[in-house]
Amino acid sequence: MRTIARIPTLLLSLLLLCTFTATAQLVWPAGQLLPSFPATNPTQDLIILRESSSFWEAEGSALSHKTGRLETDGWLCQTGIDAPNEHMIYGPYVNNIPAGPNVAEFRMKIDNNTANDDPVVDIDVRNATTGQILAAKTLTRKQFPVASDYTNFTLPFIIPAND
Structure with a gap:
């Protein structure tokens, strides 16, 4: 009975696929390995690639530090060595985002992602x-999937239009 109930969904999906393929304006001539696409319009709307707009590295001069020290591939803070409860990295305080x-x-x-699940770092955007x-x-410590290997953490935010 489940197979019969899925037939309308499959037919709708197939119909949508055919509709979108027809409007994609690409041509795939026989014997050609890849399809041919139409020429682009001479003008386009404004496109901002937000993912590649700006970046700063911890060891660069645009960021500031209140604890820790420069290490071979970044900025290092160690418990018992560096001052606790200070900003490891802050800045760059730019207003061109x-x-x-x-x-x-x-x-x-x-360095250790299994000892406990205590909070280890606060990240913010201001x-x-x-x-x-x-x-x-x-x-928290366990949000790092692998010890001693870099992990990327994302933080979505909205810049108000009037700033």
Whole structure:
């Protein structure tokens, strides 16, 4: 009975596939390995590639530190050695990030991801003009899937249009 109930869904999917294929305006001549696409329009709407707009590295001069030290491939903080409860990295306090939805990506690693699931780092994004926190997240030790290997953490945020 389940197979019969799925037939209308499969037919609708097939119909949609045929409809979208017909409107895609590509041509696949016989004997040609890849399809041919139509020429692009001479003008396009504004496109902003938010994923590649800006990035800063911990060891660069645009970021500041209150604890830790430069290591071979980043900024290192160690329990019992570096000052606790200080900002490991902060900044760069720029105001040229495009208004609207954006995503900050933090690349970090941890030496031990199994001892407990305590909070180990707070990440946030702030409005460079007002100081308002636009997004924040606390990461725990077990959110790092592999010890001593970099993990990317994302933090979506919205820059108000009037800033």
